Amino acid sequence: MRVISPQWYLNxxxxxxxxxxxxxxxxxxxxxxxxxxxxxxxxxWLARSRGVAKIIIEPIIALPIVLPPTVLGFYLLLAFxxxxxxxxxxLLATGKGLAFTxxxxxxxxxxxxxxxxxxxxxxxxxxxxxxLLDAAATLGATPLDRFLSVVAPLSSRGFITAICLAFxxxxxxxxxxxxxxxxxxxxTRVLSIALFDHVESMEYGQAHVLALGLLAFSFTLxxxxxxxxxxxxxxxxSQS
Amino acid sequence: MQITAKxxxxxxxxxxxxxxxxxxxxxxTALYGPSGSGKSTVxxxxxxxxxTKPSDPILISSDDQIWHDEKQFVPPHLRDIGYVxxxxxxxxxxxxxxxxxxxxxxxxxxxxxxxxxxxxxxGINHLLDARPTSLSGGEAQRVAIARVLLSGARCLLMDEPLxxxxxxxxxxxxxYIDGLRRVLDIPIVYVSHALDExxxxxxxxxxxxxxxxxxxxxxxDLASSLTLNSHEGEAVAAVIEGVVDSHDPDxxxxxxxxxxxxxxxxxxxxxPGTKVRLRIPARDxxxxxxxxxxxxxxxxLKGVVSEIETASAKPSLLVKIKIDDHYILSRITRKSLTQxxxxxGKAVFIQIKTVALLTDxxxxxxxxx
Numbered sequence: 001m002r003v004i005s006p007q008w009y010l011n012x013x014x015x016x017x018x019x020x021x022x023x024x025x026x027x028x029x030x031x032x033x034x035x036x037x038x039x040x041x042x043x044x045w046l047a048r049s050r051g052v053a054k055i056i057i058e059p060i061i062a063l064p065i066v067l068p069p070t071v072l073g074f075y076l077l078l079a080f081x082x083x084x085x086x087x088x089x090x091l092l093a094t095g096k097g098l099a100f101t102x103x104x105x106x107x108x109x110x111x112x113x114x115x116x117x118x119x120x121x122x123x124x125x126x127x128x129x130x131x132l133l134d135a136a137a138t139l140g141a142t143p144l145d146r147f148l149s150v151v152a153p154l155s156s157r158g159f160i161t162a163i164c165l166a167f168x169x170x171x172x173x174x175x176x177x178x179x180x181x182x183x184x185x186x187x188t189r190v191l192s193i194a195l196f197d198h199v200e201s202m203e204y205g206q207a208h209v210l211a212l213g214l215l216a217f218s219f220t221l222x223x224x225x226x227x228x229x230x231x232x233x234x235x236x237x238s239q240s
Numbered sequence: 241m242q243i244t245a246k247x248x249x250x251x252x253x254x255x256x257x258x259x260x261x262x263x264x265x266x267x268x269t270a271l272y273g274p275s276g277s278g279k280s281t282v283x284x285x286x287x288x289x290x291x292t293k294p295s296d297p298i299l300i301s302s303d304d305q306i307w308h309d310e311k312q313f314v315p316p317h318l319r320d321i322g323y324v325x326x327x328x329x330x331x332x333x334x335x336x337x338x339x340x341x342x343x344x345x346x347x348x349x350x351x352x353x354x355x356x357x358x359x360x361x362x363g364i365n366h367l368l369d370a371r372p373t374s375l376s377g378g379e380a381q382r383v384a385i386a387r388v389l390l391s392g393a394r395c396l397l398m399d400e401p402l403x404x405x406x407x408x409x410x411x412x413x414x415x416y417i418d419g420l421r422r423v424l425d426i427p428i429v430y431v432s433h434a435l436d437e438x439x440x441x442x443x444x445x446x447x448x449x450x451x452x453x454x455x456x457x458x459x460x461d462l463a464s465s466l467t468l469n470s471h472e473g474e475a476v477a478a479v480i481e482g483v484v485d486s487h488d489p490d491x492x493x494x495x496x497x498x499x500x501x502x503x504x505x506x507x508x509x510x511x512p513g514t515k516v517r518l519r520i521p522a523r524d525x526x527x528x529x530x531x532x533x534x535x536x537x538x539x540x541l542k543g544v545v546s547e548i549e550t551a552s553a554k555p556s557l558l559v560k561i562k563i564d565d566h567y568i569l570s571r572i573t574r575k576s577l578t579q580x581x582x583x584x585g586k587a588v589f590i591q592i593k594t595v596a597l598l599t600d601x602x603x604x605x606x607x608x609x
Contacts, residue, residue, distance in 0.1 A: 131329050134289050137316040138323035139391045140346035149342070153333040 012209045019186055020194035021213075027102070027190060028170040031109035032117075035166050038110065039117040043162075044147070046118065047125035062115045072112060073179025080104050080180055100182040105190070108180050109170045117166035124158020125151065157229050164225045168218055241265060241320070241394045241427060243307075245300045247285055249292060249451075257281055257451040263395070268421050268428045270442035270459070272435070277448040279431045283399050286429065287323050288316040302395070320348045322393025324401045328384035330372035336383050337368040340390055347392040358386045362416060378409025385416065389424075396420070396428045402437060414440055439463060439479045439519060440598045464567035466549050466558055469522075476558065477521040478568040479598070484514045493538075499564030504538045505597050517598035522558055524593040525570035529580055531589050539592040543568075545582050561590055568592075 010018065046058055064072055079086045080099040086107070090098040098104050128151055136146045152159070174192040181188030183197070191210060198207035243263040250256050257278040263269045263286075271279035284290040285300060288307065292298060300308040307314045316323075330339050340355050359365050362382045372380060381401060388396060401417070402410045418441060421428060430441055438445060438459065445462050447455040455468055462468055463479040482496035482503060492507045496516065503518070510516055532540055546567065547560040559570045559582065570590065572580075582588070 129329075131325060131327065132331065134287075134316070135323065135325060135329035136331075136342075137289070138287055138319075138321060138393075138397075139343050139387065140317050140320075140348050142317055145346070150331060150333075154331075 009209075009213065014206065016185055016189075017194055017206065017210060020189050020191050023102070023186065023189060024171055024191040027105050027109060028167050030106050031113060031170045032163060032167045034106065034110055035113060035117045036163065039114060039162070039166075040121065042114075043118045043121035044125055044151075047122045061118050064112045065115050069112065069173070069175025070179060073108070073176040076104075076108050076111070076176065076180050080107075099180060100184060100188060102187055105177060105181045105188055108176045109173060112173060112176050113166045113169045116169045117162045120161040120165065121155065121158045124155035124162075128154050160228050161225055164221055168221050172214070172218070241302050243286060243300065243302045243395065243427070243429075245282070245286060246298070247282060247300070248297045249281070249285075250296060255451060259446070259448070259451070259453055261446055261453070261456075263427050263429055264444060265427055266425065267443035268430050268441050269444045269446070270438050271429065271431045271446050271448055272433070272438045272442070273448035273454075274433055276450075278451040279433075279448045280399050282448075283323075283397050283429060283431050287321055287397055288314060288319055289323075320392075320394040322388035322391050322396045324381075324384055324388055324396065324398040326400045326403045328372070328377075328380035330375075330380055330383055330387075332372055334372075335368070336364065336370050336372065336375070339372065339383060339387050340368075343387045343391040347390065349392040349394060351392040353389060355390060358389050361419075362386045376409065377405040378412060381405055381409075381413060382416065385413075385420075389420075394426055396424070396426060398428060398430045400432055401430075402434070403432070410437075417441060439477075440517065460567065464560055464569055466547055466560055466569075469558060469569065470549055470551060474523055475521070476523075476569060476571065477519045480518050480520065480566040480568060481515055482518055484508065484510045484512050484516060486512060498541070498566055501541050501563065503541065503592070503595060505595050508597055519596045519598050520568050520592055521594065521596075522569035522571040525561075525568060526591045526593070527559065527561070527570055527572060527576075527580065527582070527588045528591065529588060532591060535591065537591045537593060539595060541590045541592070543588055543590050545584050545586045545588055547584060548577070548582060561588060563590065 013021070042061065046054060046061070077099060078084050080090075081087045082091055082097050082099075087098045090096070090103075132150060133146050136150050141149060172192060173190070174196070177188065177190055177193060181190070181193070183189050183193055191214060195207055195210045195214070198204070198210065242265045245259070245261050247257055247259045255278070259278070259282050261269070261282070271282055273279050281290060285292070285298065285308065294310060297310070298308050299306070302319070305314070306312050307319060330336075331342065334342060337355075340359065344355060359368060362385060364379065364382050364386060367375060367379060367383065372383070375383065385401070398417070402413060405413070414437065417430075421441060421443075430437070432438055442459045445455075445457065445459050446453050447462070447468075455462060455465070459479055460481065463477070469476045480498065482498045485495045485497045485502060487494045487507060489507060493504045494506070494508045496503050496505060496518070505518065508516070541563050543561040543563040545559060546562040549557040549559070551557050554574070556571050556573050557577065559572055559577075561568055561570060568590070580588075
């Protein structure tokens with residue numbers, strides 16, 4: 001009987017597929033780190049703001065949930081083109097084109113996964129009573145200190161959910177990558193594209209390997225999120 | 241720290257707040273009034289927790305630093321204040337000890353109380369490893385008070401700190417707050433709608449109603465004011481301060497001094513020399529013109545009629561009597577008033593049937609050292 005191990009799984013993969021997996025993980029990791037830096041302040045602002053700006057910003061953040069990825073990809077492609085709004089600026093700053101690069105994928109992923117990161121975190125932030133932060137302030141805690149010492153630990157569930165969803169969602173992304181990334185091996189050829197290629201070429205065996213791997217990964221990640229959430233729920237069960 | 245505040249505030253709901261107040265550098269300044277009178281808003285403004293419109297004329301300053309005016313706003317974490325909320329607001333992700341250490345880590349000033357001293361003093365030593373969610377309301381509020389004490393605050397703001405806990409726990413915590421008043425060298429601003437808390441703790445009182453100050457003065461003056469008490473019923477009582485003189489365990493009595501005269505109360509365990517507050521209900525005070533002889537009433541004092549309530553229709557009225565430099569109230573019938581021919585300046589003997597010591601005799605609060 002064969003033992004199911006990472007080594008066994010890797011042996012089933014072709015070199016281009018391993019490269020695709022590596023690119024995918026790199027993309028997901030980079031996007032998630034940037035999402036933590038960008039999305040956390042946005043989630044905090046959405047949770048605390050009651051202004052008019054929120055009425056505009058909140059649906060914009062949520063758009064990728066309902067919009068077909070190809071629509072978003074199409075507009076991003078236009079924006080990333082050398083004469084597009086972002087592409088122009090990028091060309092000036094780096095001297096290189098933006099479309100069909102790894103950087104383009106990262107920017108696209110951030111936009112596409114933003115709601116999956118922001119929304120669970122926003123809910124977690126909204127559940128934190130203002131009076132608890134007032135108490136911290138009157139004990140001498142600065143705003144950043146209040147965030148790190150009160151908000152962050154009390155939203156740990158939200159952070160876990162947000163990070164896992166953003167990460168998993170970036171890994172599973174297809175439509176936008178197809179539009180703005182193209183299919184450049186070692187640069188923009190990610191897992192979902194590789195899978196699509198195998199299916200197109202009727203290589204069902206290799207498609208199975210990738211599809212099953214992705215399925216197992218997603219299942220494990222979600223199971224982990226739910227287990228962690230339950231543990232936290234029990235720890236703070238009787239909170240008022 | 242002395243705080244002065246001139247507050248004029250209009251809310252979208254139409255509520256207006258117009259309050260001028262001074263918090264003296266020591267003692268308890270109390271804001272007393274019904275709910276909706278704006279007293280909590282005043283406290284939150286002092287703390288910097290309340291948002292205001294730029295058009296609201298507000299001037300709050302402490303010593304010579306401006307905290308809040310049209311140009312400047314010092315945020316709460318820079319005001320060196322401590323705030324005790326109606327709900328304890330303990331951090332649920334930290335243990336009781338973690339909550340106290342949170343304050344120690346961010347301590348302002350050079351106050352040197354230790355966690356051990358404060359938790360021993362507030363009787364929470366056995367709770368240090370507990371999680372806040374497992375505490376009773378009274379325990380949680382004691383932890384909240386301990387946390388504020390450890391934060392090195394230069395002024396304590398207390399917003400109905402006993403409002404959310406049951407009667408028995410309230411009686412337990414009051415002496416601790418009274419203890420703070422005695423041993424801390426910082427001002428306390430105490431907000432409450434409970435008269436018993438105010439008479440127990442307050443030195444200076446601001447009475448608020450519908451966003452306005454209706455009366456302001458020392459608690460002893462307000463408690464004996466005829467105009468403030470004329471609409472009150474049977475519960476009218478004067479509050480005076482005496483000094484413990486000696487104890488008589490054989491009879492179960494303690495003798496207190498009020499200026500040159502003395503008064504007996506049930507045996508208390510405050511050491512001689514301690515200042516204690518007494519509550520004397522007006523209906524338990526009767527007046528005679530001659531010194532009563534062979535009376536069962538222990539407390540007979542000499543005084544002078546200072547003021548008489550001028551309510552013509554009621555069968556009973558209040559008389560304010562000056563005893564040395566203290567004032568007490570007596571409720572007598574209109575018929576007695578006529579028979580005794582009482583008028584301001586007339587010397588009378590005062591018989592007091594019951595005197596309640598406001599300091600709970602079962603609670604000995606050791607001074608912080």
